[in-house]
Amino acid sequence: MKSYLLALDQGTSSSRSIVFDMQGQLCAIAQQELPQIYPRPGWVEHDPQLIWQTQLATAQRALQQAGVSASQVRAVGITNQRETAVLWERASGKPLHHAIVWQDRRAEPACARLREGGHEALVQQKTGLIVDAYFSATKLQWLLENIPGARARAERGELAFGTIDSWLIWNLTRGAAHVTDVSNASRTMLFDIRRNTWDEELLALLDIPPALLPQVLPSASAFGHIHPDWLGAALPICGVAGDQQAALFGQACFRDGMAKNTYGTGCFMLMHTGEHFQLSHNGLLTTSAAQTDAARRFALEGSVFVGGAVVQWLRDGLGAISSSDQVQHLAETVPDSAGVRFVPAFTGLGAPYWQPQARGTITGITRGTSIAHIARAALESIAYQSAALLNAMDRDAQAAGAAPVTELRVDGGASVNDLLMQFQADLLGIPVLRPKEVETTALGAAWLAGLGAGLYAGADELSSLWQAQRRFYPTMARERAQELMQEWEHAVRQATAA
Numbered sequence: 001m002k003s004y005l006l007a008l009d010q011g012t013s014s015s016r017s018i019v020f021d022m023q024g025q026l027c028a029i030a031q032q033e034l035p036q037i038y039p040r041p042g043w044v045e046h047d048p049q050l051i052w053q054t055q056l057a058t059a060q061r062a063l064q065q066a067g068v069s070a071s072q073v074r075a076v077g078i079t080n081q082r083e084t085a086v087l088w089e090r091a092s093g094k095p096l097h098h099a100i101v102w103q104d105r106r107a108e109p110a111c112a113r114l115r116e117g118g119h120e121a122l123v124q125q126k127t128g129l130i131v132d133a134y135f136s137a138t139k140l141q142w143l144l145e146n147i148p149g150a151r152a153r154a155e156r157g158e159l160a161f162g163t164i165d166s167w168l169i170w171n172l173t174r175g176a177a178h179v180t181d182v183s184n185a186s187r188t189m190l191f192d193i194r195r196n197t198w199d200e201e202l203l204a205l206l207d208i209p210p211a212l213l214p215q216v217l218p219s220a221s222a223f224g225h226i227h228p229d230w231l232g233a234a235l236p237i238c239g240v241a242g243d244q245q246a247a248l249f250g251q252a253c254f255r256d257g258m259a260k261n262t263y264g265t266g267c268f269m270l271m272h273t274g275e276h277f278q279l280s281h282n283g284l285l286t287t288s289a290a291q292t293d294a295a296r297r298f299a300l301e302g303s304v305f306v307g308g309a310v311v312q313w314l315r316d317g318l319g320a321i322s323s324s325d326q327v328q329h330l331a332e333t334v335p336d337s338a339g340v341r342f343v344p345a346f347t348g349l350g351a352p353y354w355q356p357q358a359r360g361t362i363t364g365i366t367r368g369t370s371i372a373h374i375a376r377a378a379l380e381s382i383a384y385q386s387a388a389l390l391n392a393m394d395r396d397a398q399a400a401g402a403a404p405v406t407e408l409r410v411d412g413g414a415s416v417n418d419l420l421m422q423f424q425a426d427l428l429g430i431p432v433l434r435p436k437e438v439e440t441t442a443l444g445a446a447w448l449a450g451l452g453a454g455l456y457a458g459a460d461e462l463s464s465l466w467q468a469q470r471r472f473y474p475t476m477a478r479e480r481a482q483e484l485m486q487e488w489e490h491a492v493r494q495a496t497a498a
């Protein structure tokens with residue numbers, strides 16, 4: 001009887017489930033959209049019950065489509081949108097409120113208070129994060145302050161908090177397990193990533209009752225068994241990681257200096273730093289990488305707010321293309337962007353610039369500029385922003401006496417674009433590798449589950465399963481690439497001043 005792994009991938013816009021065989025080949029995939037709730041400007045919520053229902057439904061469909069029975073599934077892995085906060089009642093399993101999504105900005109005043117109180121250094125030293133409403137802590141604080149009676153009930157131990165992995169595991173196990181993994185815990189701003197434990201000082205500072213918190217386990221562990229009612233057998237959950245750390249794992253980036261970039265709506269770049277906890281001096285976050293045992297593993301992370309979304313804007317805002325895949329063809333009708341620079345700072349600029357006030361700019365327009373130049377500049381902006389992240393990582397690596405990144409592994413919706421990938425390699429001066437299996441996030445969760453269940457010997461076996469579909473080698477002279485980066489940085493300064 002052939003064995004399989006099931007990965008549950010709960011993302012911001014959809015819930016997906018994927019069945020892999022033990023070689024990491026994708027056998028079936030099922031997906032369901034998740035409605036976004038925008039109660040006020042800057043607020044983003046999800047219905048936790050819909051998260052659970054869509055996730056379960058896709059898991060059932062994926063198994064059906066693969067023609068795989070539950071008894072053939074050896075282990076289940078979970079990966080998820082990170083930071084999103086859910087608060088529920090332990091007795092009934094009912095959420096007290098919609099989930100507050102990572103993009104939600106309502107906790108900004110609480111973060112401003114933390115900054116004014118001079119707590120930034122403490123937070124960064126312990127959690128590796130900057131003080132920002134992005135992370136779970138101040139979202140949970142908001143829930144406790146705004147739901148009548150919640151704080152008293154939390155102190156009495158009646159309530160549970162979790163990121164989406166915890167919420168799913170609670171439901172999958174019918175309330176038997178209240179757990180999370182280190183990579184998800186590291187995004188809460190309540191977790192000391194060097195000691196691998198919830199931090200009493202931060203909990204006290206934010207007035208969070210410890211009774212709310214899940215138990216934290218390594219990313220490959222025994223998280224619990226799925227109740228047989230859901231998928232037909234008591235399947236073990238053996239792998240859990242936040243989606244970006246899962247993608248780093250699924251790209252087989254297991255060693256110091258190995259890096260991946262995911263080109264989705266935004267871009268997320270992570271570089272493994274091994275066992276070294278290292279704070280960035282260049283605007284990056286330090287985070288826990290997926291940990292397969294009790295040993296600490298860290299990564300540096302940077303995110304670009306507008307990546308593939310700039311292509312969506314060309315399509316929906318400008319009407320320049322009718323589908324995203326037409327952008328490459330349009331951009332290829334001109335040899336270069338002819339001096340046009342597009343800084344898509346629609347919602348400010350993320351790492352490494354951290355310029356919330358910046359706004360989008362298109363500069364260098366002449367009478368000869370066509371929509372094709374703008375499309376090319378838009379695509380190039382994704383590569384420039386990513387190159388700025390990688391340069392920041394290299395500077396941090398150099399400061400720590402480590403080697404620079406020697407290749408970049410890529411995934412995500414926009415990584416199918418060959419023009420973009422070639423330009424990325426040209427700017428970086430290192431090869432860009434696109435894997436055969438582009439579902440790296442789900443694959444990472446499946447591999448963690450396989451390791452947790454003792455089905456793989458170790459990371460070396462997984463490394464040998466990872467295969468490149470295409471390698472993009474740099475062809476541009478380094479001087480030219482450096483000149484282009486300088487022009488880009490100039491354009492960023494203009495967008496910041498705009």
Ligand SMILES: Nc1ncnc2c1ncn2[C@@H]1O[C@H](COP(=O)(O)OP(=O)(O)O)[C@@H](O)[C@H]1O
Pocket residue numbers: 011013263264265266307308309310311312324325326327328412413414415416417
């Ligand atoms: N051929 C393409 N070239 C450039 N960008 C693309 C292409 N196809 C899709 N995209 C972009 O990729 C993004 C979707 O990628 P995906 O990984 O599904 O994102 P997410 O996980 O953030 O929803 C969209 O922003 C879309 O504009």
Ligand SMILES: O=P(O)(O)OC[C@H](O)CO
Pocket residue numbers: 010011012013080081082083102242243244264
């Ligand atoms: O669901 P995604 O792919 O948009 O990922 C969200 C990230 O985990 C947010 O930190």
